[in-house]
Amino acid sequence: MDKINICEKLDLFNDYWSPKILGEVNESYVKIAKLKGEFLWHIHEKEDEMFYVLKGLLIIKFRDKDVILNEGEFLIIPKGIEHMPVAEEEVQVMLIEAKTTLNTGGIRNERTVEKLERI
């Protein structure tokens, strides 16, 4: 049982859209990721997903609105809601997600990360 310094962990990688697992709390993983550019429209049919912005500005697009998240803000996207994260500049986020959550939701393509790295 060791403490984790999030900034130190963020310094360990530079790839975008590839969440890393920092720990697990009950049925959830605590992850961090760096995001830049557009992701893809997707849905997590059975899992809520929490995006907490550590650095930068993240836009989460929905079919009927955009939500803009600044540093220190979070959004919980309920299961079943289609969304697409967009980061015009690099954004650093912490994610709280069910262990079963796939980054691309119900879609599997070249952006899917099947096996997440633990750092």
Next chain:
Amino acid sequence: MDKINICEKLDLFNDYWSPKILGEVNESYVKIAKLKGEFLWHIHEKEDEMFYVLKGLLIIKFRDKDVILNEGEFLIIPKGIEHMPVAEEEVQVMLIEAKTTLNTGGIRNERTVEKLERI
């Protein structure tokens, strides 16, 4: 589905050791709390618990060691491990906990908060 600004929520209360619910992600609550002084030794027999320090310095005492958490650091305390948080000065934390988690674990006394406020 609204975004949450954690600093704004922290400004809404001043009581210590009384976690407030900000949202829910699957089986977990996202909570914030202000801590000052000593809490009490307790165990969550069935639930892991995540302490993430937003501001200040938090000591989490275990029977065999102390863990000191600075701003931007977190610790996940696995279920079944006895612990006691101590804050010499005010600390602000985010907690990720199972919805079933009671702040005092297996103990019920005057420090137990049975019904958490949502803010």
